[in-house]
Amino acid sequence: MRYAAALALWILAAFACERAKAISTWEDVLRDLPIIVRPPSSVPPNNARFRSIESPFAPPAAGINEIDSGPDADARASGVHFRALPFVVAISETQNLARDFICTGVVIHRAWVLTAAHCTYNLARRWPVDAEPHVFSETLSLANPGPRFAVEEIIEHPHYDARTLQHDVALIRIAAESEKESVPIRLEGPPIAEQVGEITTVIGWGVTRRLTRFTHREQLELVQFVIENAGGCFSYARTAPSSRAGLFCARSLLLHHDVCFRFGGSPLLSYDRSGRLYVAGLVSWPAECPAEYAKPNTFLDVQHYVPWIKSVIGATRVGG
């Protein structure tokens, strides 16, 4: 009996090893991500620190206050006014934003855009297409793009791993000769550990619900998240501690809404102690949609990468 059990265990272990080796393409990795890092749903958000439980989309005290006050009717309908968000940019594979939109990025320096490395992965390898990427600012709807900036250079984090999505951060240098100057947002802020319980905003041209995937209007969307205890969404049994570096967890404030599709590279904006808006995180990992009740999602911790970003840009002061 003991031998039979040992044999069964050995077969299971061999099967697991072989399955692990079989993950040889990024498609496999993406498919397996929800299994590899299934965050627990038992950690409740810290309601005591919610700014407004009744109206989670109500803006905080400063910065995004202007968002709802714009004159544009479409903007009011979606709750966002692009003029208040000049630093949020859309990245396109070509000059045709409506057709070739890839990801969202955020301007952190007048010549540099921060985004996720998985967004620039194909661009930097010039495969499957040798593209001519552009960045568009002040864009509410993808069909009606704002000022355009040509991409001059793409720099991925040197340790970015497309299989595990570790260090999923990249910088895009944009051309200076555009008709309009880019407007950066503040890059540096308090470490994410000090932001636990804060309400933050993710902005991008993505889809927040699976059901609306095909009826999506491709307008700028805004989703609010609350930052959770660092590492709170990881299953420690399945995720090596080293792979959690540079990531944090946040939970959507609206049930069944999350950064489901096309939010890659979208900034997660928060406020520092002085009430100044800064980039706290980036959308990197895919969300599970429809999300389970109050299940947190994983974001890239931008503050963890500030030294690398500064070393690339060569600037001591970035953004803001």
Add this chain to the structure above:
Amino acid sequence: MGKRVAAMRAQGVLVALGLMIAGASVHAQPAPDRLNLVPSTAEEIGRVPNHLVWLRPQLQMVQDPLDGALVFIDDDGRVAGRAALPADFDIGAVVVEAEQVRLIDTSDRRQVIVERNVDPAAVPALRSVALPPSALPRAQFARRDAGQISVEMRHRTGTSRFTVRSVTGGTLAQVYEIGDTASPDRFVVTEEIVSSGPELVVRAFVQRFDRDGRLVGLAHIPLDGMDVVPRDFITVTDTGAVRVLVPSAGGVRIREIALSPPRALPAPGSGAPGEQAWRSLGTSTREILVDSNIITPRGSGDLEPPRRRFVVKAPTPRITRERVIANARAYLAVNWTMQRDNYAKPGIENICDPPTGRFWLRPTRFTRASIGKTFGPMPYRWGGDDSPEGFRLRINWGALAGDICTCREALFDFCLVPDAAGVDCSGFVSQAWGIPKRGTAGLMDVAHELGSLGEMRPGDAFNRPGRHIRLFVRPAEGALMAFTVLESATRRDCEGVCERTYRPSELHGYRLIRYRGIID
């Protein structure tokens, strides 16, 4: 908007009209009654006809790139018939004799004989027969200097000795005979390398020598209009004119060129002629528009490179040349056995038509009879970058073997089939260099260009960004220049990773590159 639609319609009509004039039509599938052609598309080198042989007045033959059959074409460009070659017969050389044409296999052990008075409409089944060593074409070449090669050719009718000289002043790289070996005059094709940087520039000429070894005729054969330079693309007619196979995106043409007397050139030793002089050698006398079937899957993408380039700083891990070659050679000996699941899967059709959501195409050499057989090389898979170990594992787990349906539009997920396993050209070179997959243009970001062919070392590459890349293995031995490469190609006799030796003309337009992380 209305104007744009009208302009597009007008453009479509013009394209259709142009194709009709050219005797070509566009289909998604091979056509048995036409000469098939797959023009180059983004990230894929075109598949073009090869081995043009003039048989007799009003008849020539050429090898179809898709099914490998011999296609007989009359002087009106119509397909007069076709004949299948024996399975696994790969034409390596063509010998034209008075009564017959001998097609010699790359192994030099078998040959197929086609009678020159063949009835194209009723060709008997072609069989390969053993090739006696004495029947192999014999020629000796001795290089005198960069621009001169002495040639000695032995035929049944006797031995010819003559010296071939460079016409342009460039490096004389290749000399090979075309035309009837029973004829008293010798016709040779010469290939000259005039520049190696930034890309390889090759000029081709036909030179005619009389029985005393005197140059009596000369013609320049332009390569620039060709989508891909075919193998054995020039033949000689009974009048002494040459016919040239010219495949382009608009179809296949056969151009007849009459040779010029050599007096237009300066005397040997008095310097190279100007470009104007050698370009004017030969007179185009006729053009045959071949009834071609152009196969371009919808959504193939645009060949035009982007107008504005951005910079990418990519990491280049260090690797030795020996490791690069070992990595590449491992793809020739994957030794995998095809199971039923690797041949077909329910729900995945063997059709390349991206707009209808069907974009998996099995390599044509795999048939139902392949199930249970063991293959050495890894098959071609568009977008693939499997390592040999990863490929074996995925094949064992039931992945489809290979995929030769290529397209470049995001709308069709770039025709990537996750259920298929294999490697494409840039994936192969990326793996050999030990880096994540990059496109042919992306590989330029991790490499630098070489200034001359003399700098090429094993592990460097011939790259044509946006189309194809080949890993250089070694130069050919002897007086003539040729280059042995390893590549993953969709070509019918390869459809995966294979080793092949190319003449310089077949590498015309390629860039010579070296991976930045290479350790010498």
